[in-house]
Amino acid sequence: MDSLKTQIDQQLRYNSTKNLFCIESQSRLGFSSATVSYIKEHFAALINLSKQEEEVLVDYLADKALESLCRVNQFYYFSSSDRLALKGIYVEMLAAIMQLPARAIANGLADIAKQHYQALQAWVKRSNPFAKTLYASTEPYLEQEVVCGEYAARTQLQLLAIDIHTLQEPVLDLGCGQQAYLVKHLKAAGLEAFGVDRLATATNYLHKADWFEFDLSGRSWGTIISNIGFSNHFLHHHLRVDGDYTRYALRYMEILRSLKVGGAFYYAPDLPFIEQYLDPAKFRISKTAVAGTAHWATKVVKL
Numbered sequence: 001m002d003s004l005k006t007q008i009d010q011q012l013r014y015n016s017t018k019n020l021f022c023i024e025s026q027s028r029l030g031f032s033s034a035t036v037s038y039i040k041e042h043f044a045a046l047i048n049l050s051k052q053e054e055e056v057l058v059d060y061l062a063d064k065a066l067e068s069l070c071r072v073n074q075f076y077y078f079s080s081s082d083r084l085a086l087k088g089i090y091v092e093m094l095a096a097i098m099q100l101p102a103r104a105i106a107n108g109l110a111d112i113a114k115q116h117y118q119a120l121q122a123w124v125k126r127s128n129p130f131a132k133t134l135y136a137s138t139e140p141y142l143e144q145e146v147v148c149g150e151y152a153a154r155t156q157l158q159l160l161a162i163d164i165h166t167l168q169e170p171v172l173d174l175g176c177g178q179q180a181y182l183v184k185h186l187k188a189a190g191l192e193a194f195g196v197d198r199l200a201t202a203t204n205y206l207h208k209a210d211w212f213e214f215d216l217s218g219r220s221w222g223t224i225i226s227n228i229g230f231s232n233h234f235l236h237h238h239l240r241v242d243g244d245y246t247r248y249a250l251r252y253m254e255i256l257r258s259l260k261v262g263g264a265f266y267y268a269p270d271l272p273f274i275e276q277y278l279d280p281a282k283f284r285i286s287k288t289a290v291a292g293t294a295h296w297a298t299k300v301v302k303l
Helices: 002-015 033-041 043-047 051-072 080-098 102-127 153-159 181-188 230-239 245-257
Strands: 171-174 193-197 206-208 221-227 259-268 283-289 296-302
Touching: 002 033, 002 051, 033 043, 033 102, 043 080, 051 080, 080 102, 153 181, 153 221, 171 181, 181 193, 230 245, 230 259, 245 259
Parallel strands: 171 193, 171 221, 193 206, 221 259
Antiparallel strands: 259 296, 283 296
16 A cells, blocks of 8 residues: 555656646646556556555545645635545546456556546536636646745744744644644644644644634634635635635634634734724734735734
8 A cells, every 4th residue: 555655646746737727639647657557567456455445545545636736726725525526536536447457457547547637627627616717728737836835933933923932822823734833833832732734634733624624613712823824815715706705704703703812813914804894892903014025914812
């Protein structure tokens, strides 16, 4: 299974710069020669996988595909039902591979790859319709990526003007990133800190979820932090013609309500289009200019 996961990772890298929305006649998507060779060499083992091994494999394929898509465009959003549908696509792909005649694997894999990437394209278009207009249909390689890097903990603290000695606990990093640098830094400093991210590896303090699915009501938070995360996506939806800005506005208010009295929500970029409506008797807003940019970081304190 480990060697199979390694091959999956290599296959994803093989297609990482290719345009999923390119028309079939010009698309460069497909299984690499290394993947074809691997399947031919290990075909007997693949068709004899146990049900449990197949489930592990499908989960891995779906998780890694989501990770790859979110690296290409951080504004993709996939609900739990979307992720379930994605697993279904991989179940179908594996079933098709396992039904291939051993003597015709190479040709069969080419057809399966074409059907698989057509299914992925249709799935992304259903779940994130804006992608249809973002990527050109005649370009085989990506010309535009909307990626988001993970920043070092000290960089995030500086950008958001946070003094960790003044933070109320517990602390929640909303969209902490796969590596959860800030959460780990805060925990090393002795703070009770937790993180939420759709790409996180679940632990006793990291939750693999997105910011809509995570239950904020489980406790009162002393501090919630989101650096170029929640507010960045909120701004994106606010500016998009088809944006889901109402859902973000409702979640924004849920975040503020989940704070303890005296607790704070730190985020960047700022959101003046909703901050102007906060009741000054209930919330105090302060802002800090982000050096070298035209943006501001916001701190909202619950009174």
